Amino acid sequence: MFKTRKRKLSQKMKTTTALPPDVQRKQLTPDLKTNEQILKDLFINCSDFTSRPIYVNGELKILLFYIEGLTDTKTLDITVLKPLIFQGLPDGLNKVGTLGQMIEQELFAATPVKKAPEMEKVVNSILKGGLAVLIDGEAQALILEMGGAEQRNVEEPGTEVAIRGPRDSFTESLRTNTSLIRKRIRSTRLKLESLTVGELSQTDIIIAYIEGIAPNTLIQEVRERLKRIEIDGVLESEFIEEFIEDVPFTPFPQIQNTERPDIVTANLLEGRVAILVDNTPFVLIIPMTFWNGFQAVEDYYERFMYTSFIRFIRFIMFNTAMYLPSIYVALTTYHPKLIPTTLLISVAAAREGVPFPAIIEALIMEVVFEGLREAGIRLPKAVGSAVSIVGALVIGQAAVQAGIVSAPMVIVVATTGIASFAIPRYNLGTALRMVRFPMLLLAGIFGLYGIVIGFIALIIHLVNLRSFGVPYFTPIAPQIPTDIKDVLMRSPRWTNRFGPLFTFGRNKQRIPPGQVPGPQKGGRKS
Amino acid sequence: MKKYSAIRFCLCLNLLFLSGCWDRKELNDRAIWLATGWDVAETGEIEISGQIVIPANVQTQGGSGGASQQGFFTISSRGKNVSDALQNMQTKLPREAFFGQRRVVFLGEEFAKRGLKEYFDVNQRASDVSLRSDLFVVKGGKAKDLLTVPNPMEKSPAVTSLKEHRQSGGRGDTAYLNFLIAANLDGIRPSVPVMEMSSSIEGEKGGKVDSPNPKVVQLAGVTVFNRNLKMLGYLNNEENRDLLWVMGLLKKMTISTPQSKGGSSINLTKIDCKIEPIFSQKNDQVSFKVILKGAGALQESNSGLDFEYSENLKLLNKKFEKVAEKQVQRTIEKVQKEYGQDIFGFGEAIHRKHPIRWKTLKDNWDQTFPKTKISVTAQIKIKRIGMEGPSVLFKDSEIKK
Numbered sequence: 001m002f003k004t005r006k007r008k009l010s011q012k013m014k015t016t017t018a019l020p021p022d023v024q025r026k027q028l029t030p031d032l033k034t035n036e037q038i039l040k041d042l043f044i045n046c047s048d049f050t051s052r053p054i055y056v057n058g059e060l061k062i063l064l065f066y067i068e069g070l071t072d073t074k075t076l077d078i079t080v081l082k083p084l085i086f087q088g089l090p091d092g093l094n095k096v097g098t099l100g101q102m103i104e105q106e107l108f109a110a111t112p113v114k115k116a117p118e119m120e121k122v123v124n125s126i127l128k129g130g131l132a133v134l135i136d137g138e139a140q141a142l143i144l145e146m147g148g149a150e151q152r153n154v155e156e157p158g159t160e161v162a163i164r165g166p167r168d169s170f171t172e173s174l175r176t177n178t179s180l181i182r183k184r185i186r187s188t189r190l191k192l193e194s195l196t197v198g199e200l201s202q203t204d205i206i207i208a209y210i211e212g213i214a215p216n217t218l219i220q221e222v223r224e225r226l227k228r229i230e231i232d233g234v235l236e237s238e239f240i241e242e243f244i245e246d247v248p249f250t251p252f253p254q255i256q257n258t259e260r261p262d263i264v265t266a267n268l269l270e271g272r273v274a275i276l277v278d279n280t281p282f283v284l285i286i287p288m289t290f291w292n293g294f295q296a297v298e299d300y301y302e303r304f305m306y307t308s309f310i311r312f313i314r315f316i317m318f319n320t321a322m323y324l325p326s327i328y329v330a331l332t333t334y335h336p337k338l339i340p341t342t343l344l345i346s347v348a349a350a351r352e353g354v355p356f357p358a359i360i361e362a363l364i365m366e367v368v369f370e371g372l373r374e375a376g377i378r379l380p381k382a383v384g385s386a387v388s389i390v391g392a393l394v395i396g397q398a399a400v401q402a403g404i405v406s407a408p409m410v411i412v413v414a415t416t417g418i419a420s421f422a423i424p425r426y427n428l429g430t431a432l433r434m435v436r437f438p439m440l441l442l443a444g445i446f447g448l449y450g451i452v453i454g455f456i457a458l459i460i461h462l463v464n465l466r467s468f469g470v471p472y473f474t475p476i477a478p479q480i481p482t483d484i485k486d487v488l489m490r491s492p493r494w495t496n497r498f499g500p501l502f503t504f505g506r507n508k509q510r511i512p513p514g515q516v517p518g519p520q521k522g523g524r525k526s
Numbered sequence: 527m528k529k530y531s532a533i534r535f536c537l538c539l540n541l542l543f544l545s546g547c548w549d550r551k552e553l554n555d556r557a558i559w560l561a562t563g564w565d566v567a568e569t570g571e572i573e574i575s576g577q578i579v580i581p582a583n584v585q586t587q588g589g590s591g592g593a594s595q596q597g598f599f600t601i602s603s604r605g606k607n608v609s610d611a612l613q614n615m616q617t618k619l620p621r622e623a624f625f626g627q628r629r630v631v632f633l634g635e636e637f638a639k640r641g642l643k644e645y646f647d648v649n650q651r652a653s654d655v656s657l658r659s660d661l662f663v664v665k666g667g668k669a670k671d672l673l674t675v676p677n678p679m680e681k682s683p684a685v686t687s688l689k690e691h692r693q694s695g696g697r698g699d700t701a702y703l704n705f706l707i708a709a710n711l712d713g714i715r716p717s718v719p720v721m722e723m724s725s726s727i728e729g730e731k732g733g734k735v736d737s738p739n740p741k742v743v744q745l746a747g748v749t750v751f752n753r754n755l756k757m758l759g760y761l762n763n764e765e766n767r768d769l770l771w772v773m774g775l776l777k778k779m780t781i782s783t784p785q786s787k788g789g790s791s792i793n794l795t796k797i798d799c800k801i802e803p804i805f806s807q808k809n810d811q812v813s814f815k816v817i818l819k820g821a822g823a824l825q826e827s828n829s830g831l832d833f834e835y836s837e838n839l840k841l842l843n844k845k846f847e848k849v850a851e852k853q854v855q856r857t858i859e860k861v862q863k864e865y866g867q868d869i870f871g872f873g874e875a876i877h878r879k880h881p882i883r884w885k886t887l888k889d890n891w892d893q894t895f896p897k898t899k900i901s902v903t904a905q906i907k908i909k910r911i912g913m914e915g916p917s918v919l920f921k922d923s924e925i926k927k
Contacts, residue, residue: 333550337626337654341560344627345597345681348553348581357552444550 026119032136036063039134042123049126054084062103063134065122070129071146080131080144103135103142114143127202151176157259159426162298169259170281174204177276177283180261181208185268189213192276195226197240201233205240208264208274215271215503221468222273222286237277237284244286246466251431254467256288263297269510271503287467287503289474291487293428294318299490308489314422315488321420321432325366326443326451328412329358334447350406359444361405365413366440368395370433373417470502553581556624560598561684563669564645565634567604572637572645574611575602575670576623577684584681596735598682600673608648625652629699630660630684632669632721638749638757646755650706659702660688663749663757665722675723675743676735683743687721690745695778696770704775709755712888713873716751717769720760750865753892758865761857768857771818772870774799780825781853781906783845788829792846792908794820801875805883812887813899814872816858818850823910830924832916833908838926843906850904858900866896 028035036051043049048069054062064080084103116122117140122132125143133142154176157169170177178192193207205226209219225244234240237257245254258264259281264274267285275284294314299307331339332347339347354361372391379387396414399405416436423429435458442450465472475483480501485491494515498504563575577598584597601619605611612623631649633642649655664672677686692698701719708716724744725732732741748766750758761769770776782791798819805812824833824842831838861869873891877884887894916925 332553336553336556336558336624337656341627341629341685342681344553344558345579345581345584348556348558348579349584351553352581354554357550447550 027117028119028122028134028139028141030137030139032060032063032134035134035141038119039065039123039132052081054081059136061136065126065132065134066146067126067129070127070149071131075146076131080133103133112145114145115140116143117141124202128204147175149173154180160258160260160263160297160424162296162301164301165297166260166262168261170261170276170283172279172281174206174276174278177261177281178206178208181264181268181274184261184265185210190268193223195223197226197229197231198234199230199232201235203234204278205234206276208268208276210268210271213269213271213499213504213508214273215505218273218286218468218503222275226275234277236280237275237282240275240277241284246468247464250461250465251434252290252462252465252472253293253425253427253431254288254465254472256285256292256425257282257427258285259283260297266300270499287470289467289470290428290462290465290472291474291476293423293425294487296424304490304492311489314424317419317422318432321416321423321429322436322439323451323455324416324419325362325412325436326439326454327448328408329362329440330443330447330451332358333444347406347408350408353403354406355404357444358409359440361409362413362440362444363437365395365405365409366416366437369413369417474502475500551622551624555621557619557621559623559625559628560682561630561632561673561687562625562628563600563602563632563634563664563673564637565602565668565670566636566640569604571604572607572611573602573604573670574608574615575600575673576615577673577682578619578623579682596676598676598684600670602670607645624654626654626656628655628659630662630688631702632672632687633661633663633718634669635664635666635757637669638663638718638751641754641756642751643755649702657703657706658699660691660699661701661705661718662687662691662721663718665720665746665760667723672721672723672743675741677742678735678740687743687745690743691719694745695767695776696745697775700775708751708869708871711874711877712891713868713875713877713884714871715753715867715869716755717761717869718749718751718757719766720746720749722746748869750861750867750869752865752867758867761861764853765857765860768854769861769869771797771820772799772801772816772854772858779820781820781846781850783849785828788827788831790827790829790842790845791825792820792822792906793825794822794906796821796909801870801872803872803876803879805880810883812876812883812894814875814901816854816900816902818854818902818904819906820850820904821907821909824908824912827917828919830916830920830926832925832927833911834915835927839908839911843908846906846908847904850906851902854904855900855902858902862896862898862900866892868892868895872898872900 026038040051046067048067050066050068052064052066053060054064056062062084064076066076114125116125116132122141122143126132129145129147129149131144131146133144135142151173152171154168154171156167160169168180170180182190182192187210189211191207191209191211195205195207196202197205207219207222207226222244226240229240229243231239231243241255241257242248247254256267264283264285268274273286275286277284294311296310299311302310332351336344351358356364368391372387372395375387375391376384395405396410400407400410420429420433420436423432439451439454439458442454444450446453463471463473463477471478474480475487482498483500485496486500494511494517497509497511497513498506499508499510504510558579558581559576560579561577563573563577565573565575567573577600579598580596583595601615603611603615603618605614616623650657673683675683677683680686680689688699691701696719697704705716705718708714721743723732724742724746725739726742727739730739733739735741745763747760747762748769749760752758767776767779771779776797777795779794779797780791781794783789796819800817800819802815802817803812804815827833827842831842833839833842858870861867868891872895873884873888876887
């Protein structure tokens with residue numbers, strides 16, 4: 001009953017758009033004055049809206065409209081104003097049909113020019129940083145894409161650092177971002193489909209994929225899910241992520257995000273689809289599996305043996321971060337028999353005089369650690385070091401000496417903390433840190449039995465997750481032996497001839513066989 | 527249906543906090559019990575003593591300086607049986623005794639002679655007691671006295687005896703399990719290692735822990751038990767090694783030839799043994815052939831033999847074999863004569879190879895075993911000769927090539 005009412009309510013409220021409905025359908029008139037009036041009414045109280053009148057033979061013939069700051073005034077001066085004012089109109093006004101046609105063809109033919117007869121399109125173009133040229137006697141406007149809004153340079157990625165590998169990262173500008181991908185794949189098969197999301201923000205979104213590699217069903221699904229979104233504004237790709245992911249009620253991310261163009265490119269080549277959102281450097285990659293969380297970009301730039309070893313370390317670290325505090329609590333409170341005698345005696349010695357039960361101790365320490373981590377991120381840089389020093393002193397030294405917390409617990413929590421950061425995907429790490437707490441409670445209540453219950457529940461949950469139809473544990477849970485080569489380890493590139501089965505299929509190969517390097521068989525032929 | 531799901535969830539959540547925790551026990555509330563001593567009290571009751579860790583004193587971090595305090599203490603009490611004694615003990619123990627880490631059991635001599643059968647069930651029935659324990663009889667003394675003797679190197683006597691046992695190539699923490707297996711089988715009688723109090727310098731009386739010549743506990747052979755789990759008597763350390771060799775439990779051992787004609791020693795590290803029961807054609811009399819195998823490194827050879835020549839090696843191999851054969855034969859004969867108990871497991875060898883014949887033999891094996899003929903052969907191999915061929919102490923002319 002409530003549901004139907006809600007739906008009706010939402011349908012009523014749906015009509016909020018960027019433009020008043022009467023303007024939406026309006027066409028431009030040949031009369032310059034009327035057009036000017038309509039635009040000025042729309043942009044009333046918009047101090048950044050600028051118009052520039054140009055007189056021909058003392059008569060107001062041309063009007064330029066743009067948003068200051070979004071349009072590059074230098075380009076405007078050189079490409080539009082200079083030819084218009086200094087060169088004036090070329091002779092023989094009557095030779096070429098109309099004034100508009102002539103300006104388009106003879107004056108600024110160099111810049112991309114579009115014609116727009118609808119008022120809506122004109123307004124939208126102006127809002128996107130375009131220049132609208134309205135000419136007397138024309139029922140359409142000339143739209144020039146000028147670009148030139150303030151933007152950051154391409155810098156080193158801040159969140160995904162690599163020792164070896166390209167140093168560029170995405171910026172807030174969508175065009176820059178697409179260019180960074182296009183630079184890496186110079187093929188017409190790289191498609192960048194554009195659409196707009198956000199009633200007010202009118203944010204540009206680009207679906208990037210490689211035609212013939214990414215499965216059409218996946219592309220279609222992405223398109224449909226994106227089109228379903230109704231929202232007032234999109235400020236970050238996470239806004240999109242939340243609307244299109246498969247399972248919302250889970251701490252585990254089902255869509256990968258990255259600010260590195262090389263990661264996006266690599267994923268496009270494997271047949272995945274990327275979603276680029278304007279005004280954010282973070283690009284979404286679809287679909288994501290659990291194991292993507294363990295793949296760092298450098299894995300593919302380092303020697304494969306080292307990478308395989310490091311991946312193994314990461315799996316150990318993942319389990320450490322998930323279970324170490326719980327196992328410590330369970331063993332010391334329920335199963336001290338399982339600890340080697342000498343270790344038990346040392347632990348007992350360290351715990352001597354600690355007033356709290358181990359579970360409370362662990363919870364306090366974990367919460368304090370999470371708080372420290374959070375404070376470290378949020379605080380201004382200048383204060384950040386102070387927090388870490390105080391944190392280290394308070395947790396590491398003073399708490400132990402005061403006998404409030406035992407030293408082994410500090411070691412456990414510190415190890416756990418470090419381990420949780422050893423996972424390359426930050427959002428998988430956050431999931432891990434959250435799941436650790438229920439696990440700790442289970443251990444404190446049921447001991448090892450509780451940990452096992454928690455582990456089974458977690459595995460069941462993870463196996464049930466889907467990312468755009470791809471099971472989250474692929475290729476382990478629906479087991480695909482050929483794909484494990486790039487999951488539990490990284491096999492050399494020449495053995496990894498196919499992309500992942502779920503996007504790639506098996507009839508396309510990435511790398512032809514027979515490329516194992518080595519001395520030529522049968523000696524060198526001259 | 528859906529309306530109540532939230533309430534149900536809350537109720538389930540309560541279940542988490544209401545149940546579960548009942549056996550939660552912090553380490554601070556447990557007394558970690560390392561070793562148990564069993565004695566017969568003057569009153570005839572059972573006296574149980576335990577060695578308990580004092581965690582505050584074993585703290586290793588932060589330079590404590592000064593005289594180190596003892597990391598353990600010993601506690602004992604009497605009762606009708608173990609449980610009764612433990613209940614009495616709890617009245618003077620502020621924490622609950624935790625037996626999960628008990629690794630050593632000491633039996634007072636008197637208690638061992640009285641027999642274990644009527645008292646030992648508690649060790650198997652309790653779920654938290656480990657079967658991987660070491661088991662010792664205290665020679666000529668009480669277990670509770672031995673439990674008070676610390677070792678300057680280790681934290682507690684329990685750890686000391688466990689390590690001494692392991693280092694000397696014995697059965698280590700499988701001793702208790704071995705005892706239980708032997709108690710349950712017909713073809714082997716239990717044998718339990720022996721500990722005695724001694725001093726670190728031979729021949730002098732031991733002083734305090736921090737003196738240069740402290741009292742220590744020492745491995746002192748093995749005891750022989752009978753079918754009713756009563757102790758009969760002792761064998762010394764050498765005989766213990768022979769026993770373990772025949773049982774196949776020995777891990778390392780040194781054999782030395784007599785000093786008279788250039789004494790030499792071999793350190794055996796690969797040790798094995800095979801027992802072959804042989805039934806005679808005429809009267810079905812059983813006899814045994816024991817084949818001892820061993821290989822290892824030559825430790826010393828005070829003779830002019832040059833071991834870069836294989837004949838010399840063979841010569842020495844023969845010598846070692848002879849010594850080993852003689853030694854083991856003597857031990858077997860001693861056990862047959864003095865105790866008449868098959869602690870070696872010859873009966874089990876029959877059981878394994880001739881199960882049908884064993885059925886007729888097993889009931890009076892205690893009578894048959896002392897009269898059985900057992901012959902011993904040894905196969906010893908020197909694997910490494912060390913850093914020199916002939917001894918450097920001998921001149922070229924004295925060296926036999």
